[in-house]
Amino acid sequence: MKIDATGGSDVAPADVTPLVQLVAPDGSRVVGPDDAALRERVAHLTTDDLRAMYRDMVLTRRFDDEATSLQRQGELALYAQSRGQEAAQVGSARALAGQDYVFPSYREHGVLHVRGVDPVDRLRLYRGEDHGGWDPNEHNVHLYTLVIGSHALHATGYAMGIQRDGLVGTGDAARDAAVVTYFGDGATSQGDVNEALVFAAVNNAPVVFFCQNNQWAISEPTTKQSRVPIYRRGEGFGIPSVRVDGNDVLACYAVTAEALERAHSGGGPTFIEAYTYRMGAHTTSDDPSRYRDLAEEEQWRRRDPVERLEALLRAEGGWDEAWAAELEAEAEAYGERLRDGVRALGAPAAETIFDHVYATDHAQVAAERAWFREYESATAGEEVAR
């Protein structure tokens, strides 16, 4: 069913655009007259599948909590939480095939979790130990991109490459590939994101633009970026577009699965606006109390995506205390491994400053590396005048 963006009666935003929802905040299934096709897309999900999603979301939230406290302890330079956005991330990522490729922004911890990117590696960037942290081709997940919106073009180009590889519309589900790129509401203002929509539309490229509208771009509400619902942006480029309840993991799964099917089969791009909320600060450096009020935070807390999936499981008999306790224990162990792993990360060797600037020799780098090496060995152990 398409209902209004409030997702319930607990808030009354000005924006009453219909959004796709399959599970209500109380955990009940929403059954509307014209969403049979979407319901069909989640019909095959078993209790085990739902539990697996729940587990993804719980571990993602645990990851957030651990990373946040690691930052407080000085183990990370910075951290950007995904709290509140777990359903959007896990739901969409679970719809992907292994051969699909992801271009995330910098907050998609839930997506990376689903794709199997090592949790410790995911924090190397935030520790200031690596600008990336993992091998993108191992899990088909590109590195985090910090220049807002630039990666939307990379994603589109990558999708154009998939087309050229003949891996769209082969009819073989194990071969057809597509790209999903994640970005925020703020990013939609960047020229690059709009150019990506141009290139994707014109090339009919197999790419899904997954915009998590978490209501804020640091301190700016979404109204500073657009005066109409964000999903309408895609339509202006001739791209099928949809607003989905980003706190409803099943709805996110369903619309992403639909978009991927379109992409895989040669139907081209889709624009998804996942209407959700950044429950935490922008990053550990941010202080939301300067710009938003507690009442808003409280309203959204009542639509917590993890609680919604718990409610669904409970409502449908999928909840089991023993299983829940096991998951809690798993999360504990997961947290401990993460803490230990991060603390064990050293600093890279100083001379790696000069590594991988170029693939091949470059005289300037070579000369500076040589100078540095000599300087380092000459000053090693010396009393220095710092």
Place this chain on the structure above:
Amino acid sequence: MKIDATGGSDVAPADVTPLVQLVAPDGSRVVGPDDAALRERVAHLTTDDLRAMYRDMVLTRRFDDEATSLQRQGELALYAQSRGQEAAQVGSARALAGQDYVFPSYREHGVLHVRGVDPVDRLRLYRGEDHGGWDPNEHNVHLYTLVIGSHALHATGYAMGIQRDGLVGTGDAARDAAVVTYFGDGATSQGDVNEALVFAAVNNAPVVFFCQNNQWAISEPTTKQSRVPIYRRGEGFGIPSVRVDGNDVLACYAVTAEALERAHSGGGPTFIEAYTYRMGAHTTSDDPSRYRDLAEEEQWRRRDPVERLEALLRAEGGWDEAWAAELEAEAEAYGERLRDGVRALGAPAAETIFDHVYATDHAQVAAERAWFREYESATAGEEVAR
């Protein structure tokens, strides 16, 4: 009436989006059920007004022809014709108030004509004698901008300035001001144009985006820029958008007048797609025979905007042979003045290279100017080794 984009039965494009039209190619008035408001906007135009528009269009075309032959004679470095787009340019410009400001692209000779920018000044840029050529504040017409799309942002910022000046929604038609910016179909792909739509929408700025879709961006058809009609782009940003028959001067006048009324009264931006055709080459350096066929050119020749206005005048008794002969003579004289004026333009003094780089002193410029002056005087008259 809204009819299909073919504007008649002579072409059958895939694109059958409705477009606003008030005058049919045969010169008859189009009267549809839901365009009463637009017809109202042209109801006050007298025969003299229509003749004045016709004159604008004829002189604009004469300007084109003269400039083209001046280029062939080596008097201009380059020239970009507006042939075929006279109705879009004259119709829209005639809807402007004196206090409104124009940000043109590089092909808006008809707009500049209506605004009173001196014809010779309009060719200084194309002669390679000036990067601009006129005083923007004399006629409220900014200089031509050659980096595609950049000026859409300047226009939007200028409109934000008008808002801050309190000159929107004053209720006084002589004071309320707005901005119109012109760009092409190709320009809609640029990030800057899309960012301009973002800023205009969010600020509700009094700016009209007037896109002349002349079907080509040099050698690329509009399908290389968008897979849906261009006017839909504006809608995606929440900006009221319309496609108008760009070869119908009255329809262009009417939709621009409507957009300006919206802007003046505080209703914010409008996006207008004027569906027209670049009848000539992209510029005098271009050779369209490499990329488009004569049949297409011939189809559009039959929808010539100047002929359409002539047909309207004839159909409604506004055509008068004596008047037409007078106009022809005026155009002759105009052409002669233009030729003489352009030929009389000298080259600026060499040292002006250093003028207006900065408003205030700048050591680097001062040093180089001094060097240049000395070098010039030292080498003046010398036998040189070129």
Place this chain on the structure above:
Amino acid sequence: MSTQTTTQTLTFARAITEGLRAALESDDKAMLMGEDIGRLGGVFRVTDGLQKDFGEARVVDTPLAESGIVGTAIGLALRGYRPVCEIQFDGFVFPAYDQITTQLSKMRYRSRGRLEVPVVIRIPYGGGIGAVEHHSESPEALFAHTAGLRVVSPATPQDAYDMIRAAVASPDPVLFFEPKGRYWSKGEVTLGGPVPDAGTPGVLDTARVARAGEDVTLVAYGPTVATALKAAEALAAEGTSAEVVDLRAISPLDVPTVAESVRRTGRCVVVHEAPSFLGVGAEIAARVSDECFYSLEAPVQRVAGFHAPYPVAKLEHEYLPSVDRVVDAVDRALSF
């Protein structure tokens, strides 16, 4: 405007805040634009409180688009406003690069002086704050090469205050590079008084001798002035007297002040965080080598970033010019 002055101890960041406040007060066409500069006061709080005091029309939270910020600022300037744009971090100025390079810098020239675009672009820049990628860069050379732009970088709270006021008052576009690593350093600042410069060569055009000396000239700007001063201390302890020239302006470069110093000392070391290759130090080395050809006793030494992207935070102190590296370069120059 009162010409009364007061003196306070302020952080570098706060000195800019006060400079902006003074500009907003004295010129009602002055305005601020940027991401998060309103309620939040900017991620560095430089605009803290200004939206509250001057309203949302003059302190504007913009959409997240740097080209849009600078492009609309140009339009506002054409309408008579004096917009001061904040770029959130150095690495995020590049989406605006086209507007700055092809439009902002050339508008006056293109119009033969008929148009004026007095836009200031504030860019917190430089490293040393343990940040992630794109948050520690020094792109000043990428702007100073382009004619039509003024490029400056203050090194002290007083200069920060004076120079931001002069920048807002300047009829030319100014790229205002703020050494973010110095934001929390403090100094005495005399507030108030007339706007410095007001058209005549002043703080936006001239270098400042930050410390007098005789044996070697250290040339620095922005964040490295403090490094150079510390190095001068260390050198003094070793018996070497170093003069420190704080450029303040990168475009225009105050070559006479530097050359005058080098003619006396015979030796020159330039220090900046940006990579050496085609950096500001290249221009200074070229000019000094030219103008002090007969006085130079050693080649101009450059202590600068390396030809590599700014590295991860864990390695930034190996990358950045340090006191040790400056001292080392001076030793090299002295041993020639």
Place this chain on the structure above:
Amino acid sequence: MSTQTTTQTLTFARAITEGLRAALESDDKAMLMGEDIGRLGGVFRVTDGLQKDFGEARVVDTPLAESGIVGTAIGLALRGYRPVCEIQFDGFVFPAYDQITTQLSKMRYRSRGRLEVPVVIRIPYGGGIGAVEHHSESPEALFAHTAGLRVVSPATPQDAYDMIRAAVASPDPVLFFEPKGRYWSKGEVTLGGPVPDAGTPGVLDTARVARAGEDVTLVAYGPTVATALKAAEALAAEGTSAEVVDLRAISPLDVPTVAESVRRTGRCVVVHEAPSFLGVGAEIAARVSDECFYSLEAPVQRVAGFHAPYPVAKLEHEYLPSVDRVVDAVDRALSF
């Protein structure tokens, strides 16, 4: 691929066409992207006929958006393709500046070598063709300052052919500056044979002595190599023997070749069209002043564009380095 070679007289532009054709033939991942490069063959016809021969998937007419072109090329490169982007004119590369500077240049570094983005960006550049604003600029220094990019500019048809092939084969991103004023100049070109370099320092890394001489070293690249050679002729007539070094590569700079020459001649004049201030000549002057400190008999002279936007076409010949200005600079150097 056959290693057979043939020799033909070709224009500079045509030599690039043939180089691109060879790349498209030998590597089915190579592809071309840009505005109007398909049916039209580009505004300079450099890609003439290639879409017809290689199809629309490999020679792609893109939307009118330079950031989009380079950004999608990066994505294609990540997927294993080797895109060669054409920027229509020098002044229109700036909308892509962010993608080039923050993404293309850093992708390998950011990923610790796990990712490769072998994108070539072809930029017709330079003046002298009587064009309007933005169509005659020389922005090479604005790219060469950034680590991670290779920046090159051929001066002869043979180098154009060899270097474009080497650029497409290079695993590093290459900014390929084509001196558009030389497009119609002709030369003998040996076509075919293996791709030059193939990873080892070669045409993308090394300067070329274009003319041997003894009294002064003229350093040039791209469009000014011809100017320098003409100046050398004129100087020879006056009894001065000038050596001309054609840099070919700007990043990396082949300093050893230049320094070796200057150590012999004792004098150096650098010639480029881009403004002098912070231009490539600054780096060369700095390096030569350093490495040839004891051999230099005069300061390095720079003959370059002025610190002004590129002027109107009617004045471009006053702005551009001319044979006269080069000769004048040599005279200055000789009279030291």
